[in-house]
Amino acid sequence: MKQIGVGLLGFGTVGAGVAEGLGRNRALLSDRLGVDVVVRRIADLDLTTDRGVALEPGVLTNDAEAVIADPAVDIVVELIGGCGAARRLMMAALEAGKSVVTANKKLLAEHGEEIFALAQKKNVDIYFGASVGGGIPIVRVLREGLVGNAVVRIHGILNGTCNYILTRMETEGLPFGTVLADAQRLGYAEADPALDIDGFDTAHKASILALLSYGFHVPMDAISVEGIRGLDGMDVQFARELGYRIKLLACVARADGEVEVLVSPTLVPLDHMLASVSGVFNAVMVRGDMTGDTLYYGRGAGREPTASTVIGDIADIARNLRTRQARHSRAVQITRSPPRLRPVAGMRNAFYLRLMVKDQPGSLGRFTSILGNHGVSIAAVMQKAGGGAVDGFVPVVALTDPAIEANLEQALDEIAAVGVVSERPVRLRLLQA
Amino acid sequence: MKQIGVGLLGFGTVGAGVAEGLGRNRALLSDRLGVDVVVRRIADLDLTTDRGVALEPGVLTNDAEAVIADPAVDIVVELIGGCGAARRLMMAALEAGKSVVTANKKLLAEHGEEIFALAQKKNVDIYFGASVGGGIPIVRVLREGLVGNAVVRIHGILNGTCNYILTRMETEGLPFGTVLADAQRLGYAEADPALDIDGFDTAHKASILALLSYGFHVPMDAISVEGIRGLDGMDVQFARELGYRIKLLACVARADGEVEVLVSPTLVPLDHMLASVSGVFNAVMVRGDMTGDTLYYGRGAGREPTASTVIGDIADIARNLRTRQARHSRAVQITRSPPRLRPVAGMRNAFYLRLMVKDQPGSLGRFTSILGNHGVSIAAVMQKAGGGAVDGFVPVVALTDPAIEANLEQALDEIAAVGVVSERPVRLRLLQA
Numbered sequence: 053m054k055q056i057g058v059g060l061l062g063f064g065t066v067g068a069g070v071a072e073g074l075g076r077n078r079a080l081l082s083d084r085l086g087v088d089v090v091v092r093r094i095a096d097l098d099l100t101t102d103r104g105v106a107l108e109p110g111v112l113t114n115d116a117e118a119v120i121a122d123p124a125v126d127i128v129v130e131l132i133g134g135c136g137a138a139r140r141l142m143m144a145a146l147e148a149g150k151s152v153v154t155a156n157k158k159l160l161a162e163h164g165e166e167i168f169a170l171a172q173k174k175n176v177d178i179y180f181g182a183s184v185g186g187g188i189p190i191v192r193v194l195r196e197g198l199v200g201n202a203v204v205r206i207h208g209i210l211n212g213t214c215n216y217i218l219t220r221m222e223t224e225g226l227p228f229g230t231v232l233a234d235a236q237r238l239g240y241a242e243a244d245p246a247l248d249i250d251g252f253d254t255a256h257k258a259s260i261l262a263l264l265s266y267g268f269h270v271p272m273d274a275i276s277v278e279g280i281r282g283l284d285g286m287d288v289q290f291a292r293e294l295g296y297r298i299k300l301l302a303c304v305a306r307a308d309g310e311v312e313v314l315v316s317p318t319l320v321p322l323d324h325m326l327a328s329v330s331g332v333f334n335a336v337m338v339r340g341d342m343t344g345d346t347l348y349y350g351r352g353a354g355r356e357p358t359a360s361t362v363i364g365d366i367a368d369i370a371r372n373l374r375t376r377q378a379r380h381s382r383a384v385q386i387t388r389s390p391p392r393l394r395p396v397a398g399m400r401n402a403f404y405l406r407l408m409v410k411d412q413p414g415s416l417g418r419f420t421s422i423l424g425n426h427g428v429s430i431a432a433v434m435q436k437a438g439g440g441a442v443d444g445f446v447p448v449v450a451l452t453d454p455a456i457e458a459n460l461e462q463a464l465d466e467i468a469a470v471g472v473v474s475e476r477p478v479r480l481r482l483l484q485a
Numbered sequence: 486m487k488q489i490g491v492g493l494l495g496f497g498t499v500g501a502g503v504a505e506g507l508g509r510n511r512a513l514l515s516d517r518l519g520v521d522v523v524v525r526r527i528a529d530l531d532l533t534t535d536r537g538v539a540l541e542p543g544v545l546t547n548d549a550e551a552v553i554a555d556p557a558v559d560i561v562v563e564l565i566g567g568c569g570a571a572r573r574l575m576m577a578a579l580e581a582g583k584s585v586v587t588a589n590k591k592l593l594a595e596h597g598e599e600i601f602a603l604a605q606k607k608n609v610d611i612y613f614g615a616s617v618g619g620g621i622p623i624v625r626v627l628r629e630g631l632v633g634n635a636v637v638r639i640h641g642i643l644n645g646t647c648n649y650i651l652t653r654m655e656t657e658g659l660p661f662g663t664v665l666a667d668a669q670r671l672g673y674a675e676a677d678p679a680l681d682i683d684g685f686d687t688a689h690k691a692s693i694l695a696l697l698s699y700g701f702h703v704p705m706d707a708i709s710v711e712g713i714r715g716l717d718g719m720d721v722q723f724a725r726e727l728g729y730r731i732k733l734l735a736c737v738a739r740a741d742g743e744v745e746v747l748v749s750p751t752l753v754p755l756d757h758m759l760a761s762v763s764g765v766f767n768a769v770m771v772r773g774d775m776t777g778d779t780l781y782y783g784r785g786a787g788r789e790p791t792a793s794t795v796i797g798d799i800a801d802i803a804r805n806l807r808t809r810q811a812r813h814s815r816a817v818q819i820t821r822s823p824p825r826l827r828p829v830a831g832m833r834n835a836f837y838l839r840l841m842v843k844d845q846p847g848s849l850g851r852f853t854s855i856l857g858n859h860g861v862s863i864a865a866v867m868q869k870a871g872g873g874a875v876d877g878f879v880p881v882v883a884l885t886d887p888a889i890e891a892n893l894e895q896a897l898d899e900i901a902a903v904g905v906v907s908e909r910p911v912r913l914r915l916l917q918a
Binding site for chain 1: 768784789
C-alpha cells in the first residue's frame, strides 16, 4: 500500500493528539483511504517533554525547515499557532510545493489573503478545518456539503470558554468574575483570558466563516466585536425570565446585497437549538437558501476533537495524492465581485435594554418617548417590583422591535444625558428568527 | 470554462429541486467549483406536468436509457426511488462508466452490495448523500470529516413524519391516530404511512449509517425495528413527567467488538440535544472516539433541502472530473474483517415500563420481584394517585437500570402471565448517556 508522509510543525496539545490518533486508528484509516498515512517528522523547540506518544527515533527534531524539506514529507501540518514562526514556515511549505493543513485561525484571519494566493499559485492543497469549531467539521460542510447553497446567514457559538462561563453564570447565578476565576483554575480559561472573553477568538472564526460563505476577506478591524467581560449577572437572570439565554454569538449574514459580520453577547430564545448548547460545547447554525436552517454541534477545542478534524483534512489530501501526480488545489475561491461590508451602525437588530431608572413617576414614559423619537419601538417592558433597587434607581428591562443600530445608540446617549438613569443603559442584541 | 453535464432520472419533487437549484445558483457554483454544471437531459414518464422549472427544448425525455447513453451526460442522478426501474437504470449507468448520484435509501439498504461492487469495478464515483438526513450532510461528515474516528455510536432522528407526530402528541396531548390523520391532511404523511410510522424508512437509513461506520452491509431483516404506531399518549405524558421526550431513534453502536443496529421509540432526557429536535426536523448525534459527541441537524426531507445535498454530491464529482481524466472511486470501503452483528436479545438497555396493575395490595411488590428474579433492577417507580385507572387497573411506571433485553422480555412475559396486570406491560427504551 502506498504511504503518505506527514510532517508536524508543533508538538503541543493538538500535535500530540494528531500523532496519537494517526497511530491508534492507522489500520482503520488505511482501510478507508486506501493509503497508509505515517507521521515521518515532528518539529518542536521542546525535545524533552513526554507527550505520551511513542515515536521512532529521529522523528522529533527542532529543525522545522528540515521537516518541510524532507522528501518523505508529503503533507505539512502547522500547529504552532500565532502569526510569527507559523506564518514564515507555512509560506515556506507552500513555496516548497507541499500541501498544508493548519488549525491557525488567527493566521488565516489576519494573513489569509497572501496564504491562499500562494497556495493557488503553487497549485497545492491548503486545508484549515480545525480553525473553526474544533471537532465540528463546519469548514468542510460549508466548502462541500452546502456548496450549492447561497448562505443566508450563520450564527455560531464558537468559543467554549465563553460558553462555559455563560452557562455557569446562568445555572448557578454566579457573577462573571467568580466563574472566570474558576474557569482559569480548571484550565478552561487562559491566564490571560482576553482573546477569548473579549470576543477576538470568535471574531477570527467569524472572518473565516465569512470568507467561506461570501468569498472575500473580512479584515479584523472591520468586525464589530463585543465580548462577555463585564456582563452583569442581573442581565443573565432577566433574560432568562423573559425566555432567553445569553450566548456569545458570531453572526455572519447577507442583507440587501451587503454582508454583516458581528460578534456580541446575544439573547437566544430558549426553544432555539443554540440555546441548548451548554458548557464548553460549540455549535454553528447555517441557513442556506436551499437547506433552510441546519446546525452543527460538538467540542470546539481540545486535543482529540481538534486532532480529529486535522486528521480529516490530512485524509483528504492523502486521497488526492493517492490517485494522481498533479495536485488539485482546493484553495478558497475568491469571488470576482465581493459584496460590500455593512458597518454596524447600519445594521438592523432587535435589542434587550436594561436601564437603572430613577424610582419616581414619569421616568418610564421619559425613556420610551426618547426611544420612540429615534424610531425605536418597544415590544415588551418588565419592571421588577421591589427587587434590584440601587441608590433609588430600579432596573427596567425592555425588548425592542428591530431598529437601526445608529438610531438606538443615539437614543441611549440621549437617555443617559437627561438624567433619569444612573448609567448608560445596558443593551444586548436579540437573535431574530 | 469547462462544462460538466448532468442527466436526471426522475423529474418529481427532488428532481425539480435539483434542476431549479442548479439553475438559480449556477454562477455561485461555477465561482466555487471552477466548472460550469449544466443539466443536459431529464428522463421522466410524465412529460406534461409543469414543475415550474424552465428547460431548454429537448432536455425532457421519457427515454432514460438515452439519458444514460448521451455522451454529453457526465453524471447520472437517480431520483426515481424504489428498487425497480431505479435499480436497473443505476446499474446501467455504472456499467456505462458514468458517475452516479442517488438519494435512494431503500435501494442502497437492500441492494447496496451489488451497486457498490459494480462502482468499484468500473472505477466510477457513487455518491448518496441525500439518502440519509435530506439537507443534513451527514453521509459526507461520516465519510470525510470524521474519517479519522472509530465510530462509538450514532443516534438519529431520521424520519420527519414520525418526529412531527411525536412532537404534536406531546405538546398538544393528542392521540396518535388524530395527529396521523392531521399529518396526512397536511401532506406530512403518506396515504399509506407504514414505511414511515412503522420505522422501515428509519431502518433503511440506519443500515446505510452502519455501512459507513463499520464497513459492512447490514441486511434489513437483521435489524430490530419498532415504529410509533400504537404509541399511547399516556406514555408520552408519563415520559415527560419523568423528564424525557419520546423520539423514534435509529441506534447504531459498537459494543464489545459487536455491532448493534436498532430502531425504536426511545426516551431522550430533556436536556439532551436530540430532545430539542421538534417537528419535521431530523438530527444525528455521532460519538467518535476522538471527537466525542457531535450533532448534525436540519430538514430531513423536502424538495430544496434534499436537492441541496444532491447538488453537493454533483459538485464533488464535477470537481473530480475537472482536474483529471482517470476517475477516483469513492465507493464505500468494505472492511476485510466485518464485526459480528448482535441480536437484539443480547443487547443491554435501560427501559421505561408501564404496567396496568390491579389496584390491590401486593401488586407492586409482585412485579418488582419478578423483574428482580430476572436480573432487572428498578431505578425509579411512579404511581399516579387516582389518575388513569381503567377497570380497576392503575398505571404504574418504572425506569430500569440497564439490563439484557432477553431477560427483560422473559420478566415481562412472566408478569403478564401471573395476572396482576391487565395486559403485557408497555416497554420503551431509554437513551443512555
